[in-house]
Amino acid sequence: MITFVKRPxxxxxxxxxxxxxxVGGCVDGNKRYHASSNVQMETGKDWPVYGGSRSGNxxxxxxxxxxxxxxxxxxAWTYDARDRTVGRVASRPKSIQCQPIVKDGILYGTTxxxxxxxxxxxxxxxxxxxxxxxxxxxYNISAGRGIAYWExxxxxRILYTSGTYxxxxxxxxxxxxxDFGEEGRVxxxxxxxxxxxxxxxxxxxxxxxxxxxYNDIFIIGSSVSEKGDAAPGSIRAFDVLTGKLxxxxxxxxxxGEEGYDTWPKDAYKExxxxxxxxxxxxxxxxxxxxxxxGSPSSDFYGGNRKGKNLFANCVVALxxxxxxxxxxxxxxxxxxxxxxxPCAPNLTTxxxxxxxxxxxxxxxxxxxxYVLDREKGTSIFPVEERKVPIGDGLPGEQPYPYxxxxxxxxxxxxxxxxxxxxxxxxxxxxxxxxxxVDKYQIGNKFSLPSERGTLMFGYSGGAEWGGxxxxxxxxxxxxxxxxPWILEMEDVESRKKKMQSVQSGADIYxxxxxxxxxxxxxxxxxxxxxxxxGDRLAVQDIESILESGMGRMPxxxxxxxxxxxxxxxxxxxxPTGMHPEKASGPNTxxxxxxxxxxxxxxxxRYVPKVWKKLKDQNGYPGIKPPWGTLNAIxxxxxxxxxxxxxxxxxxxxxxxxxxxxxxxxxxxxxxxxGLIFIAGTKDEKIRAFDKKTGRVVWEYQLPAGGFATPIxxxxxxxxxxxxxxxxxxxxxxxxxxxxxxxxx
Numbered sequence: 001m002i003t004f005v006k007r008p009x010x011x012x013x014x015x016x017x018x019x020x021x022x023v024g025g026c027v028d029g030n031k032r033y034h035a036s037s038n039v040q041m042e043t044g045k046d047w048p049v050y051g052g053s054r055s056g057n058x059x060x061x062x063x064x065x066x067x068x069x070x071x072x073x074x075x076a077w078t079y080d081a082r083d084r085t086v087g088r089v090a091s092r093p094k095s096i097q098c099q100p101i102v103k104d105g106i107l108y109g110t111t112x113x114x115x116x117x118x119x120x121x122x123x124x125x126x127x128x129x130x131x132x133x134x135x136x137x138x139y140n141i142s143a144g145r146g147i148a149y150w151e152x153x154x155x156x157r158i159l160y161t162s163g164t165y166x167x168x169x170x171x172x173x174x175x176x177x178x179d180f181g182e183e184g185r186v187x188x189x190x191x192x193x194x195x196x197x198x199x200x201x202x203x204x205x206x207x208x209x210x211x212x213x214y215n216d217i218f219i220i221g222s223s224v225s226e227k228g229d230a231a232p233g234s235i236r237a238f239d240v241l242t243g244k245l246x247x248x249x250x251x252x253x254x255x256g257e258e259g260y261d262t263w264p265k266d267a268y269k270e271x272x273x274x275x276x277x278x279x280x281x282x283x284x285x286x287x288x289x290x291x292x293x294g295s296p297s298s299d300f301y302g303g304n305r306k307g308k309n310l311f312a313n314c315v316v317a318l319x320x321x322x323x324x325x326x327x328x329x330x331x332x333x334x335x336x337x338x339x340x341x342p343c344a345p346n347l348t349t350x351x352x353x354x355x356x357x358x359x360x361x362x363x364x365x366x367x368x369x370y371v372l373d374r375e376k377g378t379s380i381f382p383v384e385e386r387k388v389p390i391g392d393g394l395p396g397e398q399p400y401p402y403x404x405x406x407x408x409x410x411x412x413x414x415x416x417x418x419x420x421x422x423x424x425x426x427x428x429x430x431x432x433x434x435x436x437v438d439k440y441q442i443g444n445k446f447s448l449p450s451e452r453g454t455l456m457f458g459y460s461g462g463a464e465w466g467g468x469x470x471x472x473x474x475x476x477x478x479x480x481x482x483x484p485w486i487l488e489m490e491d492v493e494s495r496k497k498k499m500q501s502v503q504s505g506a507d508i509y510x511x512x513x514x515x516x517x518x519x520x521x522x523x524x525x526x527x528x529x530x531x532x533x534g535d536r537l538a539v540q541d542i543e544s545i546l547e548s549g550m551g552r553m554p555x556x557x558x559x560x561x562x563x564x565x566x567x568x569x570x571x572x573x574x575p576t577g578m579h580p581e582k583a584s585g586p587n588t589x590x591x592x593x594x595x596x597x598x599x600x601x602x603x604x605r606y607v608p609k610v611w612k613k614l615k616d617q618n619g620y621p622g623i624k625p626p627w628g629t630l631n632a633i634x635x636x637x638x639x640x641x642x643x644x645x646x647x648x649x650x651x652x653x654x655x656x657x658x659x660x661x662x663x664x665x666x667x668x669x670x671x672x673x674g675l676i677f678i679a680g681t682k683d684e685k686i687r688a689f690d691k692k693t694g695r696v697v698w699e700y701q702l703p704a705g706g707f708a709t710p711i712x713x714x715x716x717x718x719x720x721x722x723x724x725x726x727x728x729x730x731x732x733x734x735x736x737x738x739x740x741x742x743x744x
Contacts, residue, residue: 041149041284047102047711050146050210051467052669054282055347058469060712063673064719065742070675070688070698073740076720077124082735083113095707096726096735097143097208097465097666102713108171112726112735114144114162116169122715124739128174132162132185142223145279145465145708146210150218150240159218159240161207164188166220168243181243188222191236194248196269196600203231203272203600209279209344209465212289214320216240219289221276226338229601230297232268233275237323247323251275251293251311258325259310267305270602273297274312278465279344281360282320283374289320290360292341298604299338300449300489303396308333315345315362315370317377327377331364333400336393336449339366339458343467343667350474350635352380361470361635363478366445367413367462368406371635381408381638392441393448394489394606403446408638412480412631413462414623417442417455421484421623425657429616436614436622440486449606453488455614460485466667466680466709471691476633477676479646481663483613483621490609499563505570508563516611521571523730534572542568620649628661630668630678632694642694647681665729667709679706679723684731686710686723704734718742 043052043060052058065073081096100109106127107119118127147160149171156171157180166188168180176184188207192200204225211220218238224231235249251274252267253259263271276291283290296305296312313332318325332339346361350371358374371380383406390399414421422437423429440453447454461481468478498511510519516527523529533542546564614622621627625645632641647662666680670691679686684705688698704727712721720739727734 045714046104047100047713048149049101049212050099050148050279051281051344052711054212054284056279056281056344056467057346057348058467058667058669058709059471059671060669061672062712062714062719063671064714064717065671065675065712065721066673067675067690067697069742072742073688073698073700073721074743076122076739076741078739079117079119079124079126079737080735081109081111081117081724081726081737083111083115095143095705095728096724096737097145097708098724098726099146099709099711100722100724100737101147101149102711103149103171105713105715106171107713107722107737108147108149108158109724109737110144110147110160110162112728114160116147116158116160116162116167116174118171118174119737121713121720122718124737130167130169130174130176132165132167134163142206143208145208148210148213148218150213150216152216157240159213160210161188161220164206166207166218166238166243168240179242186238186243191245191248192232192234194234195250195254196232198269198600200231200600203229205231208277212280212282213240214282214284214287214289217246217320219280219282219320221278221280221291223277224272224275224297226273226295226297226299227601227607228298228604230272231275231600232272233293235276235291235318235323237320249318249323249325251316252296253310259308259328262308262310264304264306270600271296271305272601274309276316278340278342279467281345281347283347283358286374287320288326288374289318290345290347291316292343292345292362292364294340294342295332295335295338297601298607300336300487300608301394301397301604301606302334302336303394303398303605304602305334306398308400309335313339313341315341315360315372315377317360317374329370329372329377329379331362331368331370331404332366333403334398336397336399337366337446337456337458339364341365342465343463346468346470346476347374348470348474348476348635350380352636359635361468361476363412363463363468364458365460365462365464366415366458367411367480367482369409369412369463369476369478369633370406371409371638379406381406383407388446389444389448391448392450394450396605397448399446399448409633409635410640411462412478412629413482414457414484416445416447416457417484417623423616423620423622423624425616425618425620425652429618429620432617433614433622436486449487449489451489451491451606451609453486453610455484456487457482457484459487460613460663464665464667466665469668469670469676470635471670472672474635475641475691476631476635477668477670477691478631478633479664479668479678479680480629480631482623482627482629482661483663484623486610486612486614487608488610489606492603492605492607495607495609499560505566505568508567509570513567529730530571539568539572542571620652625658625660628664628681630676630689630694632691644689644694646678646687647685648683650683665707669710669712671712677710677712677721677723679708679710679725681705682731684725684727700740702734702738703736705729705731718744 107121116130165185168177208223237246280291360372521530630646645659645661662682664680668678676689702725706723708724710723
């Protein structure tokens with residue numbers, strides 16, 4: 001059954017059986033319109049909003065840089081954003097994922113450690129830098145992908161998050177505004193306890209993507225753990241001036257709310273996740289905010305959350321003023337594969353059967369794209385509901401028997417693994433991967449997680465947090481990843497028994513940590529390196545993170561205090577027998593960190609044992625290329641215009657292997673002059689493509705990976721393109737913003 005809802009009244013329900021085409025939806029009803037802000041927040045000379053505009057189009061009307069002259073781009077200025085300490089500049093392998101904004105010729109962005117800065121957009125000259133005060137519990141911070149700007153007369157401020165706090169900063173001085181929240185900041189735990197009657201002050205929460213501003217209301221999602229200790233993913237709205245909480249939307253419904261019956265009774269009291277971490281878009285004229293949500297906790301096992309689990313894996317529209325639900329569209333029911341909606345929806349207008357339609361375009365990690373009517377939430381193109389496997393899952397699991405499949409556009413990436421996909425880079429590579437493939441379940445997108453193991457697409461695949469761009473012709477430009485993952489599950493009780501039989505920190509690390517960070521502690525493009533972690537974290541910080549979790553990192557509550565100390569010693573590379581409490585020096589500062597762990601959540605019955613990309617013996621993806629693509633899709637018809645590889649491995653090209661593409665993080669922008677600018681690839685280049693053909697017309701080798709989305713703007717009649725070359729993600733560190741322009 002597919003249900004589209006509109007609060008306060010459910011106006012239309014469409015029943016659809018297997019393979020029936022879904023064309024229904026909900027009628028408009030008594031739509032409320034709100035006045036939009038009088039502040040200019042669309043692209044032009046400036047790039048005033050994350051995504052270019054509140055619609056998230058990543059489109060610029062600038063035309064100075066063209067296909068004919070783009071080859072003349074040169075570096076105009078470089079800004080060193082690395083974080084400064086006394087007497088030196090730190091150079092840590094931390095990524096900058098920020099897409100900066102430009103307002104009135106001033107560029108605002110964040111550093112690797114989420115300090116906020118202001119620069120002259122034409123010279124890169126620093127005007128000020130704001131350094132947040134870190135609480136003892138803030139042992140580390142997540143990525144920051146953008147910031148929000150607001151003004152009313154002479155009152156101009158930036159709202160952005162760093163660690164567990166939302167700050168309001170005066171753009172003239174670079175100082176926090178003291179009457180916002182408490183001394184210029186609001187704790188992101190505020191409102192999480194709404195309707196729960198539980199202490200939520202200890203759960204891990206931050207925000208990787210910026211919120212949106214509707215009049216004087218700041219609306220934001222969150223980034224939380226993906227395991228049983230995950231905080232609720234409630235959407236919250238704050239007063240821009242005071243920081244006071246205005247409204248809360250429960251993404252895991254409470255009693256009496258729409259969707260409550262799609263969960264077990266009182267699931268909201270222990271389940272978390274269902275968070276919007278990829279960002280939001282705003283239709284200011286309609287007064288509607290749009291976002292996608294992620295999966296429920298915990299990833300890969302849902303034995304105690306029978307049902308569809310609304311509003312997980314949904315495109316959601318809310319009344320921006322009140323937080324009331326307008327409509328939803330669920331893309332995955334009872335998610336067991338972590339197929340979040342990873343980026344902000346793109347609001348655009350297309351022509352369908354001769355009629356202009358305002359739409360919401362949402363891309364997913366599984367490579368599917370949904371084109372939905374902006375008022376009703378119904379699909380513009382046909383969607384099928386099909387029966388999927390529900391047997392051979394983990395004990396206690398209750399998979400949902402039907403999933404939906406949009407028929408247009410075609411997927412950006414593979415939907416399931418077949419043996420004819422196995423890499424053919426060399427006979428040795430093929431044989432190496434074939435031996436691994438033989439161990440696992442393959443052949444269906446919805447193959448269930450198991451102890452035997454599954455090969456799946458859709459985690460860190462398809463579209464990612466960088467989002468997409470659309471031009472005025474209704475053409476969508478989207479980069480996509482195309483790599484399979486190996487998932488093996490393990491019974492928690494079995495893991496606990498293993499823990500009882502081991503003593504060394506190395507063995508404990510292998511059981512609990514190596515699946516993400518690797519046996520060599522070097523991490524991957526998905527998970528950070530732990531090499532030399534003592535240069536970044538104190539001993540007590542590491543122990544507290546192990547006990548309580550942080551961001552996507554789960555809590556290891558099953559680990560005894562003794563074992564946590566042993567793992568810490570292993571991570572610090574201390575001699576055998578040396579215990580953290582006996583250490584001295586800069587990594588032993590006292591802290592008031594969390595000693596008891598989160599009060600919210602539960603312990604799942606099954607957790608990942610192996611969770612990694614399928615690679616050959618040389619570290620290349622285990623399938624045939626392309627491994628990363630850039631795509632152009634005509635949203636008016638749902639048809640692809642072109643698809644090209646994005647990124648390259650120089651050493652493979654030297655062997656005569658055609659461009660393979662690489663995975664990419666960060667998204668594209670498109671200009672009125674017909675150019676697409678995008679970085680984000682492992683070869684650490686930024687490129688310009690001809691939007692009509694997909695042909696590369698310019699490229700530049702960055703000093704470090706540009707794992708962010710670029711911007712373009714104009715100051716004094718000169719157009720600039722800026723990218724954050726922050727490095728990280730398994731590549732060398734960076735830490736600079738680089739601006740390009742044509743010579744005078």
